[in-house]
Amino acid sequence: MSEMNTNIERFRRMASDDPDNPMGHFSLGRELLASEEPAEAIAPLKRVIELDPNISKVYQMLATAQLKLKKAGEAAETLQQGVRIAHERGDMMPKNEMIKMLQELGASVPELKSKGPTQQVGEGQVVCSRCGQVKPKMAHAPFSNAQGKQIHEKVCADCWREWIGMGTKVINELRLPLADPQAQKVFDQHMKEFLNLE
Numbered sequence: 001m002s003e004m005n006t007n008i009e010r011f012r013r014m015a016s017d018d019p020d021n022p023m024g025h026f027s028l029g030r031e032l033l034a035s036e037e038p039a040e041a042i043a044p045l046k047r048v049i050e051l052d053p054n055i056s057k058v059y060q061m062l063a064t065a066q067l068k069l070k071k072a073g074e075a076a077e078t079l080q081q082g083v084r085i086a087h088e089r090g091d092m093m094p095k096n097e098m099i100k101m102l103q104e105l106g107a108s109v110p111e112l113k114s115k116g117p118t119q120q121v122g123e124g125q126v127v128c129s130r131c132g133q134v135k136p137k138m139a140h141a142p143f144s145n146a147q148g149k150q151i152h153e154k155v156c157a158d159c160w161r162e163w164i165g166m167g168t169k170v171i172n173e174l175r176l177p178l179a180d181p182q183a184q185k186v187f188d189q190h191m192k193e194f195l196n197l198e
């Protein structure tokens, strides 16, 4: 419990120090939801959507908080919006989970147009998991392990560069001692969320 409270304090600080950065609000909302504080989680999760409406997972989290508060109507609206975004972005997992939640609620599932002809992916290009566009790959995998290989196959060079800047911010703002495996885990989680990797 105390570790969770420390995280909540960290993310609160991150969200207030850098209020236009969706990541602090996202982490704060997730942590509050995990510690059974759904009423408190709503505001930071809504703020994430204001700052970046394309993070499909946040709709699922917001709807979960709304359901815990017995606001089924609001949850259904959030899920319908989230399913559309997840569909647009090709985020299969949150999309399927949110469709399942809508069905369990007995609410209508939005009709989804099949996406246009698939874009041609040329040599040295990647369909980026973060920006959803076909863009140049990095010249090399950023790390030599399996995760590095996954990032190389899924993330474009531009988004990776953006993450490097953001990662530095995460380390500084959360004061993460990376030699500590727990801190390394927090850092990896931020990276996966930022790059939209499952």
Ligand SMILES: [Zn+2]
Pocket: 128, 129, 130, 131, 132, 133, 135, 155, 156, 157, 158, 159, 160
């Ligand atoms: Zn990209």
